[in-house]
Amino acid sequence: MVCTANDLQGWKDFPKGLRVLLLQGDNNSASEIRAKLESMDYNVSTFYNENEALSAISSSSKDFHVAVVEVSISCPHGGFKFLENAKDLPTIMTSNSRCINTMMKCIALGAVEFLTKPLSEDKLKNIWQHVVHKAFNAESSAMSESLKPVKESVESMLQLETDNKLHESTILIDLENVSKSSDDEHEHSAASDKYPAPSTPQLKQGARLVDDGDCHEQTNCSIEKESGEHDGGECKFVETSCENVNAESSPQPTKPLIKEEDDFANGSKGESSVLTNPQSKKLLGDTGVNASPNETSGPKDSCEIKANRKKMKVDWTPELHKKFVKAVEQLGIDQAIPSRILELMKVEGLTRHNVASHLQKYRMHKRQIMHTDEDKKWPKQRDTMQRNYCMQRPIMAYPPYHSNHTYPPAPVYPMWGQPGSQTAGVPIWAPPGYPLWQQPTESWHWNLYPGVHVDAWGNPMLPLPQTPCLPYTPNIAGLHNAKAVDYRFGMPQNSFDHYPAEEVVDKVVKEAITKPWLPLPIGLKPPSMDSVLDELTKQGIPFSKSKASKH
């Protein structure tokens, strides 16, 4: 039986044809198991002698994908010898015994699972999962040759799914991710949490598991803990039925993740989450969607876990947020609309709505920050650092303008200006808000780097191609007729380091008009309603007072 990677390259009906090494003590048991396995299209090689089995794998270890080995108490070695010498082969230990010590020993020695006899079809049909698990969790260097094609096969399988089911492919991405960092124990356990490769019937699969349950749950749980301590690396334990609990000291999610929340009966929340790896160029690029770990082409009847993907909850992790911010900056304030942001972020699975929502929150935060302490703090900071960083605020702190109006400490953001209705004519009392965009925001808790806000918020150090970093200049073209902003001209010209180019000014104006929600710079205040209306009247622009005062 020669098995090369190429042979398995186009493994279409995985796990059909999976080669199983069956090591049993007695003929009856062996033939029974074999029959069952073969009925599932597994390719079974039976051994009754441990040494023979061992020599089989040593001579052509690549030929087997998984082993089912009996733990015989009577035997001197009892299968442990095989287990210990078949580290690269996912090995499932079986026994009539339910002795927990035996089970623990098996697991500790690297067994991927312990199955108590009799081996029901339910138990057997899922053994392929261990193969996949191994294929994805082993270091590629350490991965036995027979597993590589499995991995590839599964990969392509998942990719195909992508078309109709986005979420499916996320598994792949995650798995990729996991395999990369397989050294890390935490990562490992995390991966196991998310993608267990249990052979035993799962809770989710229904009541069936009850029948052969015995002390199943309990023992499995015990083993989980135990094995966690024992096996240091290679043969990770695969969690089984107990979908619980303490198994995870789950590490902090560092990758953006989107949770799928399915609606299992209350109590057992079948929730799985997938890490999105922004760097992953695989397939979708980066996906945030996730899936339930039901391998679609596994033995069919056993994998009928309904893929009830529902609402994908986007978790705006710092990474994801960073991407978001980056995109926003890249676009510039006036271009920062959900669809474009989405494009730039290149996070598949993320929807425009998600982005829009986030944008909403983002703006609100900005505004909020602006309203509170920032106003007071700012005048001090401004000299120290900001200038070079595309000053968020106008340079003029408190321009000596001669207005009767007082400066509201917390400027309001009237929405009455109808964007686009007129450009030059609109009184631009609302300054560009975009610089604020990058304002350090200690209150935004997503900021991972409290010390380096600027970077975290979008790298103000980098020149913004679309939004030149010029100090804000309130002296904006197009304001000339606006009484309300007359004071601008009271500002001494030399108080600005640079005079903005026309385009910049235009941009600024445009921003001010189109983004009225953005805060006014210090020293500026909105014009009174009257002055605005007055101005509009003068210019022959019709307006509705009721509408104007609506907001």
Place this chain on the structure above:
DNA sequence: AGGTTAATAT
């Protein structure tokens, strides 16, 4: 069609 805002849900 898509953006923004408000309401609702978790």
Place this chain on the structure above:
DNA sequence: AATATTAACC
């Protein structure tokens, strides 16, 4: 209470 989603509006 915070934050994500959905609905509604423009």
